[in-house]
Amino acid sequence: METKAALAALAALAQDSRLAIFRALVQAxxxxxxxxxxxxxxxIAPSSLSFHLKELAHAGMADSQQAGRFVIYTAxxxxxxxxxxxxxxxxxxxNPCSPVCSPACEPDTTEKELP
Amino acid sequence: METKAALAALAALAQDSRLAIFRALVQAxxxxxxxxxxxxxxxIAPSSLSFHLKELAHAGMADSQQAGRFVIYTAxxxxxxxxxxxxxxxxxxxNPCSPVCSPACEPDTTEKELP
DNA sequence: TCCATGTTTCAAACAATATTGAAACATTGA
DNA sequence: TCAATGTTTCAATATTGTTTGAAACATGGA
Numbered sequence: 001m002e003t004k005a006a007l008a009a010l011a012a013l014a015q016d017s018r019l020a021i022f023r024a025l026v027q028a029x030x031x032x033x034x035x036x037x038x039x040x041x042x043x044i045a046p047s048s049l050s051f052h053l054k055e056l057a058h059a060g061m062a063d064s065q066q067a068g069r070f071v072i073y074t075a076x077x078x079x080x081x082x083x084x085x086x087x088x089x090x091x092x093x094x095n096p097c098s099p100v101c102s103p104a105c106e107p108d109t110t111e112k113e114l115p
Numbered sequence: 116m117e118t119k120a121a122l123a124a125l126a127a128l129a130q131d132s133r134l135a136i137f138r139a140l141v142q143a144x145x146x147x148x149x150x151x152x153x154x155x156x157x158x159i160a161p162s163s164l165s166f167h168l169k170e171l172a173h174a175g176m177a178d179s180q181q182a183g184r185f186v187i188y189t190a191x192x193x194x195x196x197x198x199x200x201x202x203x204x205x206x207x208x209x210n211p212c213s214p215v216c217s218p219a220c221e222p223d224t225t226e227k228e229l230p
Numbered sequence: 231t232c233c234a235t236g237t238t239t240c241a242a243a244c245a246a247t248a249t250t251g252a253a254a255c256a257t258t259g260a
Numbered sequence: 261t262c263a264a265t266g267t268t269t270c271a272a273t274a275t276t277g278t279t280t281g282a283a284a285c286a287t288g289g290a
Contacts, residue, residue, distance in 0.1 A: 149236085149237095150236075150237060150238095151235095151236060151237080161236085161237070161238080162237095162238075162239080162240095164237090165237065165238050165239080166238090166239095168237095168238095169238085183236095184235065184236050184237080185236070185237085186236080186237065186238090
């Protein structure tokens, strides 16, 4: 995952309404939730909800599919996992590191340059 | 970790400069980096850097300690791990779930209702 | 003590993001 | 086809976050 994508994913989650939406989708699992149901669960008004769902989808954190007159949204677990990987990458410069950063990182030998 | 803290942590990371700063700190490991060194690595102006370091510290993503006339910043790995845990919590409603969300969650077969 | 270095604060200008309500679009079933 | 339901779009408004430069503060060494 690139920095740009990670930034988009983080920005998508770093907002009250969207974090609530995403958590509802994560809980719902692969079956997902209809937009209206998400609105019921979170209390977000339709137009605002649609805006935030679009943001999540654009950041790759959610996917949508039409099902009759409903639009079903699901959490994108692979993007989420890529984000978690990105955040735990390069821990301690790739050197073996102390328990302070376990279990988030593995010893690693690559040396990376800052941008 | 509470939603409020997770939101603060996500907001702290969801910004260009701060994500770069945080990654530099993660790479530096427990030894940390002086503020000025972070500025050199990232090209962020002093006053802006100070603002962002304060944001990271306030969100619990970084800690600081005075060392002579330098201020050393370190990544807070336990907050980072708490955030990762928060994001992977409750996957698929705690039910067994398909490979789509592995390795973040464990297979489970129950169907749960959202709150 | 004074000076040089490192860091932070402040307020103003600037830029990006969120909410609202009305209207439009899409789908289904009568 | 029409009416009902579900969802999205749009533009205006409100809110929040970021950068800048000058000044202040803190520390260590001459």
